[in-house]
Amino acid sequence: MSWVLVMPIAVPFATAVVAYLARNYPSGRWISLAGSVLSLVASSVLMVAVLGEGVIAAQMSNWNAPFGITLVADYLSAVMVLITAITGLATAIYALGEIPEDTESLGFYALFQVLIAGVTGAFLTGDLFNLYVWFEVMLIASFSLLVIGGGKERLDAGIKYVALNLVSTLVFLSGIGLLYGVTGTLNMADLRGAVADAENQGLMTVIAMMFMVGFGVKAAVFPLFFWLPASYHTPYFAISAVFAGLLTKVGVYALMRMFTLVFVGDIGFTHEILIWVSVLTMFTGVIGAAAQTDFRKILSFHIISQIGYMTLGLALYTPLALMGGVFYLVHHIIVKANLFFVAGLAKQYAGDTDLNRIGGLYKSAPLLAALFIVPAFSLAGFPPLSGFWAKYLIVMAAIELEQWFVAFMSLLVGLLTIFSMTKIWGMAFWKPHPDGIDPTPDRAPVRVTRAMITPIAGLAAMTIVIGFYPEPFVQFAEIAAAQLLDPTQYVTTVLGVQP
Amino acid sequence: MEALTAIVIGVLTAAAVYLMLARNFMRFLFGLILLSNAVNLTIFASGRMTKGAPALVPYGEDAPLGMVGNALPQALVLTAIVIGFGLLAFTLALIFEGYRRMDTVDTEEMRFAEPKEDSPK
Numbered sequence: 001m002s003w004v005l006v007m008p009i010a011v012p013f014a015t016a017v018v019a020y021l022a023r024n025y026p027s028g029r030w031i032s033l034a035g036s037v038l039s040l041v042a043s044s045v046l047m048v049a050v051l052g053e054g055v056i057a058a059q060m061s062n063w064n065a066p067f068g069i070t071l072v073a074d075y076l077s078a079v080m081v082l083i084t085a086i087t088g089l090a091t092a093i094y095a096l097g098e099i100p101e102d103t104e105s106l107g108f109y110a111l112f113q114v115l116i117a118g119v120t121g122a123f124l125t126g127d128l129f130n131l132y133v134w135f136e137v138m139l140i141a142s143f144s145l146l147v148i149g150g151g152k153e154r155l156d157a158g159i160k161y162v163a164l165n166l167v168s169t170l171v172f173l174s175g176i177g178l179l180y181g182v183t184g185t186l187n188m189a190d191l192r193g194a195v196a197d198a199e200n201q202g203l204m205t206v207i208a209m210m211f212m213v214g215f216g217v218k219a220a221v222f223p224l225f226f227w228l229p230a231s232y233h234t235p236y237f238a239i240s241a242v243f244a245g246l247l248t249k250v251g252v253y254a255l256m257r258m259f260t261l262v263f264v265g266d267i268g269f270t271h272e273i274l275i276w277v278s279v280l281t282m283f284t285g286v287i288g289a290a291a292q293t294d295f296r297k298i299l300s301f302h303i304i305s306q307i308g309y310m311t312l313g314l315a316l317y318t319p320l321a322l323m324g325g326v327f328y329l330v331h332h333i334i335v336k337a338n339l340f341f342v343a344g345l346a347k348q349y350a351g352d353t354d355l356n357r358i359g360g361l362y363k364s365a366p367l368l369a370a371l372f373i374v375p376a377f378s379l380a381g382f383p384p385l386s387g388f389w390a391k392y393l394i395v396m397a398a399i400e401l402e403q404w405f406v407a408f409m410s411l412l413v414g415l416l417t418i419f420s421m422t423k424i425w426g427m428a429f430w431k432p433h434p435d436g437i438d439p440t441p442d443r444a445p446v447r448v449t450r451a452m453i454t455p456i457a458g459l460a461a462m463t464i465v466i467g468f469y470p471e472p473f474v475q476f477a478e479i480a481a482a483q484l485l486d487p488t489q490y491v492t493t494v495l496g497v498q499p
Numbered sequence: 500m501e502a503l504t505a506i507v508i509g510v511l512t513a514a515a516v517y518l519m520l521a522r523n524f525m526r527f528l529f530g531l532i533l534l535s536n537a538v539n540l541t542i543f544a545s546g547r548m549t550k551g552a553p554a555l556v557p558y559g560e561d562a563p564l565g566m567v568g569n570a571l572p573q574a575l576v577l578t579a580i581v582i583g584f585g586l587l588a589f590t591l592a593l594i595f596e597g598y599r600r601m602d603t604v605d606t607e608e609m610r611f612a613e614p615k616e617d618s619p620k
Contacts, residue, residue, distance in 0.1 A: 129575055129578070132579075133578065133582070136582045136586065139586070140585065140586060140589065143586075143589060143593070144589075147593065147596075150596075150600070151600075152600050152601055152611040153611045153612045154612075155593070155596060155597040155600055155601060155611075156597070156601060156609045156610075156611040156612040157612040158593055158597075159524065159593060159594065159597050159606075159609065160606075160609075160612075162589075162590055162593060163524075163527060163531070163590075166531055166586060166590065167519075167531070167534075169586075170531075170534050170535055170538050173538050173542070173579060174537075174538040174541050174542075176542070176575075177538065177541040177542035177544075177545045177572075177575075178541065178545060180542070180545050180546070180571075180572065180575075181544070181545025181546070181547075229613075230612060230613055231612065233612070234612050
């Protein structure tokens with residue numbers, strides 16, 4: 001059974017090695033693409049296995065839990081791995097059009113595949129220290145990808161991104177050290193019992209807060225998000241799309257895992273903080289976006305705002321809320337990566353990402369305009385697109401708990417999101433180009449535009465499918481939420497015994 | 500022994516925070532190095548300190564006899580040191596390249612990715 005869990009991690013790593021060796025040849029990019037297809041196959045196999053059994057676990061090197069490293073996949077992990085592979089494939093196709101040859105020969109595809117491997121590993125591991133290692137794999141790849149290609153802007157952004165992420169990693173690592181010191185175990189399933197049994201529950205809350213801060217920086221929640229809008233608008237569009245889609249979500253996933261599986265001793269305290277953090281994250285993000293006039297800066301602030309909804313799903317801590325949180329997570333990865341892809345193509349056509357300097361895209365590129373509408377309106381929560389169902393579930397959960405203010409803020413932020421999206425629509429698509437020219441798709445070679453529009457269309461189609469047939473996805477999220485709220489099966493599968 | 504380690508960790512962390520509050524990014528990096536070592540010591544101490552008892556299994560036995568030092572935190576620290584070294588080396592290279600291109604290590608002057616509203620582009 002263990003190869004099912006290992007393959008989604010091993011395939012991108014193997015691809016990275018081969019792609020690095022072939023970095024100076026045109027075949028390098030096709031190897032990366034083939035590797036991404038194989039990753040998607042491996043993740044789908046994992047998904048099928050998890051759908052059959054609920055939770056699957058494998059002990060690495062035959063060291064039994066809680067002593068060895070365990071790989072484990074429940075519904076949440078499986079869907080995150082699958083969506084990572086889908087985003088990876090979309091990005092690999094998009095990169096064919098965008099990434100110049102000199103960047104390719106620096107090992108772009110190898111780094112990209114290592115990033116995917118790191119993200120996948122973080123979703124699959126059942127060991128806390130191993131989670132730290134995957135975070136680092138992911139970070140070092142993301143550092144390099146952020147600054148690859150050079151330039152003042154990228155280096156400036158890179159320095160801020162690196163600095164704040166390293167600090168958060170150290171907070172997370174010292175949390176691990178203290179937790180091990182108190183409980184003597186690092187296996188996440190084993191920790192559930194060990195943390196509940198610990199004598200000093202006050203100390204547990206302190207450690208829980210260290211994890212919240214550590215993961216909070218990664219997830220870019222209020223007030224720890226400053227690195228995100230400082231850096232996400234500088235790298236290649238393929239890179240900012242995969243960052244926007246996946247990296248912050250690893251932080252959200254880690255929060256969801258730790259604060260449903262391990263730190264549930266003092267929900268009144270920890271989850272109450274999370275509620276207010278989430279509300280402020282939603283609101284500051286969307287207000288920040290309103291002040292920006294750059295395509296990617298607006299989108300970056302919207303990542304922050306949307307993260308608030310996901311952590312809100314966790315913070316409210318009811319089956320409906322967590323279900324909404326999981327649904328939101330998946331929906332948002334597809335939509336947000338797609339919007340960054342659109343921004344890249346808009347730059348190809350119109351020459352810039354500053355909304356004051358571009359325009360006229362509706363007239364000259366109607367297909368792109370149509371494809372922008374889908375993720376943009378989904379992000380704002382227009383029925384019947386996927387974002388509507390995600391927001392609906394979260395707001396319903398807040399109303400059920402009679403958290404009127406939280407529900408009100410969620411709806412208000414949705415309204416302000418529409419404001420930002422119509423701003424992009426009005427300035428980039430509707431108004432005439434300020435230079436009086438028609439941005440023509442012919443400016444870019446056909447090979448480039450074709451590679452870039454394929455993933456945009458694919459992800460937009462997924463958004464529409466989830467929007468019109470939400471039933472199976474909602475049911476899936478319901479089971480995922482139930483597994484999070486009652487991790488008995490998770491714990492028994494990992495430890496092999498009833499706790 | 501634990502008390503001494505705790506004090507060392509505290510001093511390292513305090514020095515690290517002081518350095519990291521500086522605007523000079525090199526100082527920030529030195530602070531980060533100190534903080535990283537403080538965290539490594541925390542992990543090491545969390546496995547409890549044992550004096551003069553290496554975790555060795557005598558020949559012919561399955562398990563060590565009597566109390567020995569906890570080997571797991573040492574393995575963890577080793578991993579953390581290696582990873583930390585890699586990351587800090589990368590950061591140093593990044594700062595050097597940043598200094599060559601931007602001609603500054605002052606974080607207040609690094610406004611290339613986020614220029615001020617009124618500054619020319």
